[in-house]
Structure formats: C-alpha cells, structure tokens
Amino acid sequence: MDGLNIVGVQFRRAGKIYDFCAKSVELRVGDQVVVDTERGSALAEVVKVKFAFPDELKKDEIKPILRKASEADLKESAKLNSKQAEDFTRNKVKELKLDMRILKAEVQFGGSKVVTYFTAPGRVDFRELVKQLAGGLKARVELKQVGARDETKIIGGLGICGREFCCSSFLREFVPVSIKMAKNQNLALNPTKVSGGCGRLLCCLTYENDLYTELRKNIPARGTRVEMADGSLGRVLRGDLLNQVCEVDFDDGYKETVAISKLVIVDLQAKKEPVPQVKPPDKKPEGDEWGEDLDLDKLMDD
8 A cells, every 4th residue: 555654743832733754753742753854853753653655745845853852862852841941041131130930941952042032112233142052052042032822832731621731732723713703702802711821712612613603504583473383472571591492482471481493483474563663864873982893902902
C-alpha cells in the first residue's frame, strides 16, 4: 500500500499541531521526537498518528522526523531550562527598569536559542536587554510581545466554570467570538459574566452557539397566533429554547405550556383575521446600550 506515516507534533502544551513524516520510525502518542524546523532542530511531542495517501497531501510540504528522542537528546535539552532563562530575564528587566512583564521563556533544543514572551503597556526599547541576555545565557535571544488572549494562554488559570482555561489546556487556536453569540444563548450581557480571564469574550460561547441557532428556528416569535390539534387558538407569550416548549395564552382565557411539535402556526390570511399593522419607527429606538453589532472587546478596550 503506497502512503506515508504521518505524525502530528506539538512544541508546547495545547499548541498548534504540525505534521511530519515518520517514514519507518515506529512512534506512539506521547513520544518525544527531534524534528527539523526553520529555526533548526527542535524537541516535540507526538500527539497524533495517522496514515495518509499521496493524493491527500503534498510531499514537498511534509518534513521528515529526524529521530526519536534519546536520553542524550533529553539531557541536551536540559542544559538550559526555561525556569533558569525566565529568572535571569526577570532580573535583567528589573536592573534595567523596563516597563515589561516576562511571561515565559522557551529554550530551543540544544540551548542555542531562547524565545521569551512578554507583555507591556506600550513599545519597549529592549536592545540593551537583548545584549545582556545573549551574553548571560550564551544563546541567541528573541523577545516577543503578546496580547491579552495569548498572555492568558501562556500563564493559564481557572475559569468561572471552575475548570482550567480552554486556551491553555486544549484550545489550539483562537476562534472569532461575537457578542451576538451571548445574545443568541439568552445570556446576561454583563462583562463579568461573559468575559474570560483575558478580559475578552469567553471562547466557550462558540461551543453551543450552532445548537442554539438551530433550536431557535423552531421557536415561534412572541405574539404568534398558534392552534392546537383540538382547534384551540392562542398567542405565544414566550418560548423555551432548550426544552422546545412555548407558553401559550389561549383565547379561552387560560395559559398552558405546550410542546412546539403540538402547535401549528395560524395563517392569518386563511383565517380571515386582520394582520396587525405596526408603523415602523422613524429612527432606531434607543435604550439598548450594547447595540446589535457592538463588539464587547471594543467596549472593554474603551
């Protein structure tokens, strides 16, 4: 059978997965491997194993696994660990009195390069810092400034649900989140309720949004005229998305919660009932401080 053994590797926990060709090397999920990257050799962890046919991928884009990491490779990567690099960098930042916060330092395989992530309220002149770090760590140093979401992903923590942040545990890429998703799920539009540790909208708002959108299609709008199988007529007062039921105010003078499947929307024209005419407002009504298209992220930034 003509094909390639492909393994997906990650360079950090919950990081992006990159595909490499394992060739004849037998690998399992959790194995440490040495791969070739644009920045040189790097140590990575296998998180996915699959078999792919040539038609499913472009061979030129798949780099090979150099080898399965040996004890010597693991010892080599431990010569300069991340904790040492972080502590050294923080001390230098304090000495130079720079307005920046060091989040994490990643040491490349072999200790030849150190990538340090930081946050700062504005632009920072860290040229002198790089010189001192390169001399003290005996390695090439790269500083990267990150935003609020990436800062939370790197640091980690617990969300309002009591579990570890999605971004730092399993969410490999950030997805677009809109305040409309919170509205669609009937959530309180309160920044403290729909915001994560980063101060931005919760990533988990996207998890059930498609389901709520689908369920909302079956719910009649408030005020819709409906009819039961026995001929009872009424008007919808409110709907329950998850339970798929509606509270109906029947013309006979009683209210009842009825399953949507038992309701039929009345055709007002067929019943020869006058369709209520609502005069459109001259301008958009005020009072909704969020606005239909308002982005909560921008509101918080302001």
